[in-house]
Amino acid sequence: MSSSPDMTLPETSGDTEDGHFEDLLTHLAVSFVNVEPLALDELLVASLRRIVRFLGVDRGTLGRYDMLPGQLVTTHTWALPGIEPVPSPIAEDRFPYMVGQIRAGQALVWGKGNPLPPGAAADLQSLRALGLRSLAVVPLMSAREVLGWLSFAAVRREHDWSEGQVRRLGLIAGVFANALLRKQKDLALDAAMAENLALRRRVEAENAVWREQVLHCRDFDDLVGDSQALRRVLMQVEQVAATDSTVLILGETGTGKDLIATAIHERSRRADRPLIRVNCAALPATLIESELFGHEKGAFTGAMSRKMGRFEVADGATIVLDEIGELPLELQAKLLRVLQTGEFERLGSTKTRKTDARVVASTNRDLQAMAREGGFRPDLFYRLGVFPITVPPLRERKEDIALLTAYFVDRLRGKLGRQVTQIPDEAVAELMAYDWPGNVRELENIVERSMIVSPGSRLQVDGLPRLGAASSGASAAAPSSDDWRTLSEVERDHIFSVCERCAWRINGRGNAADRLGINPNTLRSxxxxxxxxxxxx
Structure with missing residues (x-):
């Protein structure tokens, strides 16, 4: 993820300055949510530049504190032209008071109207030796652990640090700390994945895939597969499940986001409590507020009795907000308040209630793009994105198709009354050649249809477009004279054929989206x- 364009924000005061600072904080928070580990350093430096220019100071610096041998080490910095960077490393004995503040999780402010205490004489001497005239330093914290420090310095003239500025610098330090901590975890996860990839045995394609093979490769109840992409997701589930952190599950329709949410709950400390689900897309905007937060008798027409909302029911448990991108804007502020404070009011009531519900949200939409376009609150996106998990589409984990097919065959055998026990190599090859726009859900539908038409014990794949098949209609591309076509051509022909059979109905009864196993909006796209x-x- 590349850094965002530089923001031009005027130096103002009072409420106007506060508003601009809030805008800056929101933009920084959004830009750090999905940044890739390799792009983080560039984004940190770009963010320091934006903050320095906004504050009207000369230099911004990010660093870590090495307890042994006791020194301050600069990791990222940006300064105006002609301003020297901070020398690194700096021994702790040159700044004993500042290091003590950082280790205690406290900010240090020095400059116009903010003198240092008498016990900081050594620090004052060192600051003046560096040519500084004002300085603000805030610690980077994770829980109670100090990850590092963030500082902004003025060299050419003194800077007056307001209480509001220092408080907001602490919020920015929190954004940086979360990003650095996530980078550490991602690098550790990549190392673990590489080790796991080197040690684990690869699943070999065989003429028949037996139930024992499927069960051997299944570490999570209904999450089947042994691909690196799925393993990464499952390791993320293990990491976050034991915490109470909010989780945002991202992925296309049909990838199994609901299974990931269930796995998180079942491995959490709240597993003995029910898992409460709310589909934000399935409820009308007029009813979803009542569904989430409850209402009092007579709160609106038809409210014949008092009703507890899902957040109230989920107290001490987990609540899953499916399709969070469909939540109306007017309710997003109320959801943000619940995430921040755990407080809400029922419709028709002024009594504030509290809930200790863990929130797991999921969506197939690009919330970051929606936040930029005004369709989703950036602060809510940031709050939900504490720990994002992206579920890979089936086309990115095709090595799992054989295992998934065997799992569905085994599960559907009793339901359909079929004795399919073998999955030929040519059937697996045919399934792997398809791009699966409907993901795992579409694969399950194809396997069920194939089992219905398979007369014996061998699975015969049915319902997929064949390589070299003629295109239907004037809008589809003309078939190639070769026997092989690209996956995009195969996908185009299949979607065209299904839409034609459904009389081009995308929504409604018997629509093409349901036949393909994908969301109507995804199909249109x-x-x-x-x-x-x-x-x-």
Whole structure:
């Protein structure tokens, strides 16, 4: 993820300055949510530049404190032209008071109207030796652990640090600390993944995939697969499940986000309590507030009795907010308050209630883009994105297709009354050649259909577009003279064929989206991408 364009924010005072600082903080928070580990250093330096220019000081510095041998080490810095960077490392005995403040999790402010205490004489001498005239230093904290320090210095003239500025610098330090901590965890996870990849045995394609093979590769109840992409997700689940942190599950429709949410709950300290689910897309905007927060009798027309909301029911448990991107803007502020303070009011009541519900949200939408466009609150996006988990689409974990197919065959055998016990190599190869726009859900539908039409013990794949099959309609691309076509051509032909059989109904009864096992909005997006149009439109 690249750094965002520089922000031009005027130096103002009072409420206007506060508003601009809040805008700066929101933009920084959003930009750090999904940053890749390799892009973090560049983004940190760009953010220091933006803050320095906003504050009107000369230099911003980010660093760590090495307890042994006791020194301050600079890791990131940005300064105006002509301003020297902070020398690194600096021995602790040159700044004993400042280091003590950092280790205690306290800020240090020095400058116009902010003298240092008498016990900081050594620090004052060192600051003046560095040519500084004002300085603000805030610690980078994770829980009670000190990760490092963030400082902003003025060299050319004294700077008056207001109480509000120092408080907001602490919030920015929190954003930086979360990003650095996530980088540490991602690097450790990558190392563990590399070791796991080197040690684990690879699943070999065989003529028949037996139930024992499937069970051997399953570490989570209904999360089947042995691919590196899925293993990474499962390791993230193990990392976050034991905490009470908010989790945001991202991924396309049909990838299994609901299974990930269930796995998090079942491995948490709240597993003995019920898992409460709310589908934000399935409820009308007029009812979802009542569903989430409850209402009093007579709060609105039809409210014949008092009703507890899902957050009240989920006290001490886990609440899953499916399709969080569909939550109306007017309710997002109320949800943000619950996430921050645990407080809310029922509709028709002024009594403030509290809940200790752990929130797991999921969506197939790009919340970051929605936040930029005004369709989703940036502060809510930041709060939800404490620990994002992206579930990979099936096309990025095709090595799991054989295991998933065997799992579905085993699960559906009794339901369908079929004795399919073998999955031929050619069937697996055919399934792996498809791009799976509907992901695991579409694979399950295809396996069920294939089992219905398979007469014996061998699975015969049915319902997928064949390589080299002729295209239907004027809008689909003309078939190649070769026997092989690209996955995009195969996908385009299949979607065109299904839409034609459904009379081009995307929504409603018997629609094409349901047949393909994907969300209608996702289907429309894929049709635009592939250039699929209804003939004569």
């Amino acid at each position: 894929r049709m635009r991408k592939l250039g699929i149009e209804r003939p004569g439109s």
